[in-house]
Structures are given as C-alpha cells and as structure tokens.
Amino acid sequence: MVDIIVGGIPPAGPPRSPSRHAKTGVEAELLNIRSPRQRITGPKGRERRKQFRQDPVNGKVLTILVPNGTLLPGDLDCKNYKVVLRFMKR
Numbered sequence: 001m002v003d004i005i006v007g008g009i010p011p012a013g014p015p016r017s018p019s020r021h022a023k024t025g026v027e028a029e030l031l032n033i034r035s036p037r038q039r040i041t042g043p044k045g046r047e048r049r050k051q052f053r054q055d056p057v058n059g060k061v062l063t064i065l066v067p068n069g070t071l072l073p074g075d076l077d078c079k080n081y082k083v084v085l086r087f088m089k090r
Contacts, residue, residue: 025086026071032063 036055055061062085066072073081 026066026068028064028066030062031065034061034063036061 036057036059
C-alpha cells in the first residue's frame, strides 16, 4: 500500500516574517472632502491652471493622510497603481 500526500509539509523552524507587500490594506485618515473642479478660467479670462483637466460631474476629491508611509509602494508617484477605497465606521 502506498500513501500519496498532496501538498507540502511546512518547513521546520521559526515562522517566516510577513513580507512588506503581503498586506493589501493601508489605514488612512480622511482630512478633507471637496467638490470636483469645474472650470479652468479665473476672473476676467485669467487661467488658474496650465493643464485642462475635467473631473467627473458626480466625483468627489478626497484628501487622505497615511500615518505610516513605509507601507506605501516606493514608486507610487509613477501612477501605475489602481487605488481601491473601503470605508468603515469608527
């Protein structure tokens, strides 16, 4: 008779420390909520911004603070990330 075991046996020794990127959620504090931008011209035709950007009509702009910035990816400013928000009441 032959025993067939599918899977592996966990290695002996102390448990491995979790990786920095293993955690998918980052806790943050909501600082401000404002309405989206509507137009780029200021008073008497002076433009406030150099680039034209149209925000969605029903959108909201959130300002958040992440207390522990080391949990964020190092290349976050390259804009190759999709951000997913989850709100929980305190």
